[in-house]
Amino acid sequence: MKQVYIYDTTLRDGTQREGISLSVADKLRITRLLDDLGVAYIEGGWPGSNPKDAAYFEAIQGITLKHARIAAFGSTCRKHSQPQDDENIRALVDAQTPVVTLVGKTSMLHVTEVLQTTPEENLRIIYDSVRYLKTLGKEVIYDAEHFFDGSKLDPHYALQTLQAAVDGGADWIVLCDTNGGSLPWEVTRLVEIVRAMFPETPLGIHTHNDAELAVANTLAAVQGGATQVQGTINGYGERCGNANLCSIIPDLEIKMGYYCVPEGALRHLTHLSRTVAEIANLAPDQHLAYVGKSAFAHKGGIHVAAIRRNVDSYQHIDPALVGNEMRILVSDLSGRGNVLSKAEEFGLDVTDAAAIRVLDKIKALENVGYVFEGAEASIAVRLYREQSDYRPLFTLIDFTVIVEDRRGRGQLAEAMVKIDLEGDVIHTAAEGNGPVNALDLALRKALIPRYPQLHDFQLADYKVRILDGANGTAATTRVLIDTQNGAKRWSTVGAGTNIIQASWLALVDSVEYGLKIAYDVVNV
């Protein structure tokens, strides 16, 4: 099998995405995750650009990696200067990485308008910078910025810049679609031309997603003979993003027969994608190919019936290959088969008659504003309640919530909860930073003496959506609650015209799911 070397630039190009800011500790965590996946190169940052990246390169020296080589990124030296006198080049050397990735100008437009120098001086800059870093024993990856656009403008000059890097001793030439507007067939053709011209130097590809083609262009470059692929986890990057490695790696391995990461590592891809999203403080995109929560989710009744007969009938790969899983969505479209599949998924034994009862309830609840997609724990709880030996954890007697805004004291939210816990009446009160928080705390206070496991359950996310906006404050409110305990996370839903009541329903489902289904806590 032929190898394609994966070069990750999440920590440099990926952080150009709006809304991402990674601390040094975040970057080190992501580095370890990428190394565990087994990528060949990790670009840590641009040491000349900011002190945080310089701190990262200092910290990374104390860490032994299993697979990846760390690269520092920077540009060729300034015009009319020598690399050894150039501040940016010095920062690259000081980063003490085994690999340096140098970006240089390829397009005549950028040479004359942006760099404002002569074509000859640009060639000298490229040659001298690569040469200098080679004399210091670095592996040098040369990123030819705007290669594809530059080739359209002045193909002869674009190739001359590559020649300068090759003459300087570059170990790799990486062709960049910096503006992200190229088309796959153009990419294949140009990669083939470059490959024929420099048969001794391996080629790489760096694409952006401005025409929704970053992944396609990357695969097209590999078709043309590129053996290094640059990209980011989840496609994070400036504007519309970089090439998404979470799609490219499985495309190359599963569909094209290339070898990218060590044997068995592909199964960690889904976990890696979601963990990097969490570290970047972005909600994981449910609809990502291969690794998204919806990537193997089935909703239509006919699809689900077919999937129950043959699991491959409506999915392109076995989701387990990338560490993802198939999900059957239960919604008003669904049939009894969806409900039975869900029961199987949760390990619950449910009769056909019970499945029909649950389906009827789900349909009725969806009529009043519930949505069960993305709130699977609420379905599990409903299936669970249909079991013959079901006993509720507790029954609510009353709750009261008071919200006040008092002069001098500011806002105050307090909740009182009265429940029946197997014959005992428990009455608790708690203050919170808002009414739902107070209600959550009061309920926990009532239950924790009996179920200490609740200590470890955290409210991870709380989303409110107003349905039927025309009714103003009388509109229906849907509440989605995510609860977390370590790596386990589950979602529940509640709906109604009263936001507190809707929240209470979602809270009760969350507690019941967590204790009874996720952790199988037995009533004592």
Ligand SMILES: [Zn+2]
């Ligand atoms: Zn880029």
